[in-house]
Amino acid sequence: MKKIIALIAVVALAALSCIPAFAAGINSAEQSVLNNMRTPSNMNGNAVYVPDSYINQAEANFNTIDMTQAQADEINGYINAGRSYLESTKRSSYGELSADEVKTFLGYARAAAGVLDLSAGAGSDLTKGVKIINKSGDVVIDESGNVVKATGAGDEAVPMTVIAVTGTLLAVSCAGVLLSKRKTAVK
Amino acid sequence: MKKKSEKKKRILRLIAIPVAFCLLLYLAVFAVGYPMFSDILSIGSVFLSDKQVDYSKEYENIFVPTGDSKDTVDASEVEFPGINKQFGDLKIKGRNVDAKLFFGDGDIALRNGVGVYAGSFVPGYGKTILVAGHNNTYFNGLKNVKKGDVVTIRTSWGNYKYKINKTAILKDTDKKAFDLSADEENLVLYTCYPFDTLGLTEKRFFVYADKISGPEIVGLYE
Structure with missing residues (x-):
């Protein structure tokens, strides 16, 4: 009897290991970060939104990881602080930020990315995009170029x-x- | 003596000026056209090396073709691709379009096939899929497409078909060319226009298609 139970247990475990398990889907923690990213900043009376392409890339990345609620809370804290900072600059758009203001704002973005062991980088002009890479150097989010690429020279x-x-x-x-x-x- | 030194100077000038001019021009062209020069260096290495270039090692392939598709597929069964990973292929029957499909549309993707912009979505997600390809390689065949043609995308989680409803030639900066916030699955393919042109051009040839079949990914959100 013991042997039969052991055999059933082995078969069950083997069957379970065959089911593909990916960190797919958006859990509630990840959803809270995406919702927070969709909240506009009030820059000098203008509602300034994070571009859809950034939010979509974040969603694509969240489909490959499993974020905990603690990580999400920490990231949301940095997003809120970054938004408050943007509003305090009294600028009307990302393009109006000075190089120093971009640097300070990027500090919040870097801190948020750091929670997931990612690093963020950008030039002195935020409108030219941001690149986020993981510890292995793989690009996770790349908004450093145009959405529509140059496709004329293969x-x-x-x-x-x-x-x-x-x-x-x-x-x-x-x-x-x-x-x-x-x-x-x-x- | 003076004549000899004058002659030497003249010969020196005849050699030095063109060489200096050539070098300066090369530097200027290099600075301006670096993206093209990377290709030249790459083909140079092909001539200098007796090894066959194997681009397949510069990316990971997670595509495992699947048979008939169901109506839905659970998100837990989908391995969402990371950037520069091949996760499927894209074909338009009879139009000479047959390419590996990558997530991300950087150099690696466009050298080896066509790429989904990472700020758009994969098939089955119910949103916009924006795919780029070079006009002189994998998307050269887009010049043959007609309204009503069917684009087939195969992924590891299902096979999808999209019917082409229109094409358009637009500027690369045209913000109305696609909608990344759309809540309906739609496929947008694009390449540089005119076809067979060399170098940079600001026009793009866009192909728009609506989903006609393929499994919807369910259970994406908690």
Whole structure:
């Protein structure tokens, strides 16, 4: 009997291990962070929203992790502090922030990302985007470029590019030689 | 003696000026066109090396083709892809579009296939799916598409079909080209326009399609 029970237990465990388990879906802690991100900042009377693309990327990342309520509370604290700071600057948009103000605001973003062992970086102009990477260096959120990418030069364009650049270099070199010859002749 | 030194100077000038000019120009072109030069360096390494270039090692493939799709799939059964991971493929039958599908639309994705913008969503999510591809490689075939054509996307959690309802040529900065906050599943494919053009262009060829089949991901939110 014991053997049969042990066998059933082994089979049950093996079956359980076959069910794929991913950190999929948005739990209530993650949802609270997404909701907080959707709350606008009142910048000098203007309701300024975090762009949809940022919130969507955060949601995509939350689908791959399991955030705890404690982590969410800490992150929400930084988001609230960052929003209060933005409102205290008396600027009307992200684009009006000075380099120092961007630096201070990014401090809150970095602290929030740090709760999930992520690091955030950006240039001096917030409108040009933010990049967030994990400990392994993998990009988690990338808003450092345009939403619509440059899609006009793939690897098949390389031979043409090589020909074009080489041709330009040769033409300009020849022009330089001719110019120096002409100058010498004039002298 | 003076004549000899003058001749030496002239020869030196004839060599030095073009070389200096060439170097300066190269530096200027390099600074301006770095993205293109990375391709040149890459093809240079192909000529210099006897090893075959294997791009497949620069990304992780989590795509496992599945058979018939159900109407719904639970979120717990979906392995949501991270950036630069291949999670499916995209085809348009008879239009010469057949590419690996990546999450994220950076260099790695566009070198190896087409990529879903990470600020949009994967199929089945019920929202906007924005896919980029190069006009001279994987999305060159978009020039052949017609209204009514069907785009097929296969993922590990199900197979999806979208019917093309229109195409449009718009500027890359046009904010009305797509809606990332839409609550209805819609597929937007785009590539640079004109097709077969080299270098940067500000126009994009957009293809819009509505979902006609494929499992909806349920249980996403607690």
